[in-house]
Amino acid sequence: MTDPFDIPKARGTLRVLQLAHDRWTELYEGIEGLKFDDLNGQEEVAAIIRGPAVEMMMWARGLDDLCRGMPERRDGQLVPTEPDLPGYETARATVAGLVDGARYATNREVHQLLALMQPKGALKFPLTFPLAFDHFGGVQWLHEMQLPPAAEERRGQAPLRQAYVDHLAGRPVGPTLDGLRQWFESQLS
Template sequence: MGTSFDHPKARGTLRVLQLAHARWQDVFSRLDGMKFDDLNGREEVAYLIRGPAVEFLMWARGLDDFCRGMPERRNGKLVPTQPPLAGYESARVQVAGLVDGARYATHREVHQLLALMEPKGAMKFPILPLAFDHFGGVQWLHDAHLPPANEERSGQLPLRQAYVDNLAGQKVGPTLDDLRAWFEGQLPWREGSSAGAPGPQR
């Protein structure tokens, strides 16, 4: 194990996370208010929005692992295999539900290919017969759409509960915003960093 936490690598990963978040914001802004139609029905919109969101969540999961010291389970306990970010584990308690819920969503989205995000329709005025035929955002699916709890691996159950308690039914965008802000707070940008300039703050 090395002797100190690798700040440049962590900040480089933070920069990649910021860029993924910017791609999410760009796709979302292009879809915002768009009418669902034959070319951009709800299913196609779900594909368009899912890619940058899952990319962001994967970087968030990787950065969380890195800041925790890439822990391995030994004798039932998580043990760092490299130097963790000082103070990260104790600070993480504040957002454990959000971070663990996002970890569950990432695992499901990538490994089980289970889409946990769905586009929501919104009303446009004047109200027409198809009142909710415009893109109005993206929500995390409710727990009723998850596989039964008894089919989960035991290690996933706490993460599943974190997802249910913190993400299910909520808007996806604020979740990503909060995760980005959390990591930026843990890894404040310093002038002269080799990873490039920080992205826009929200």
């Protein structure tokens, strides 16, 4: 007989994911419309906003592993090593692109120290001339052409990279984080 899935551990992990998402949301709302200047240049804003986003995605990756039964790769296949959340793997198929794309981004952010998020500039109204996209207008995932060449990917990353390209590349970061939170809340409610 196998041990039951550790639901208290999963809910505790969900809670820290929620707290990281709350920090992201609060920080994002606090800098929305901020004018880029010497103290708050695009690079500085990228550094500030990256932390809570990566933290949240790391918790999501860990929670995904836990719900899948702490899989490890054997002969190219993921094999559970601990009890999984019943029905999770089947349900996960509906959001695999989101979860796998976020896993790729997290792996790159943590292991290769490659920032896959970039703030984008926006016009501020009323318009002044000359026109300048010098206000914080959001954060988006890097486009595929900004990623390192596919041939340079670490072993096993190709399917995750494709999920990133299909579901995240060039899109706003916020909806990805919102979607991950909603997904795990729905699985552990």
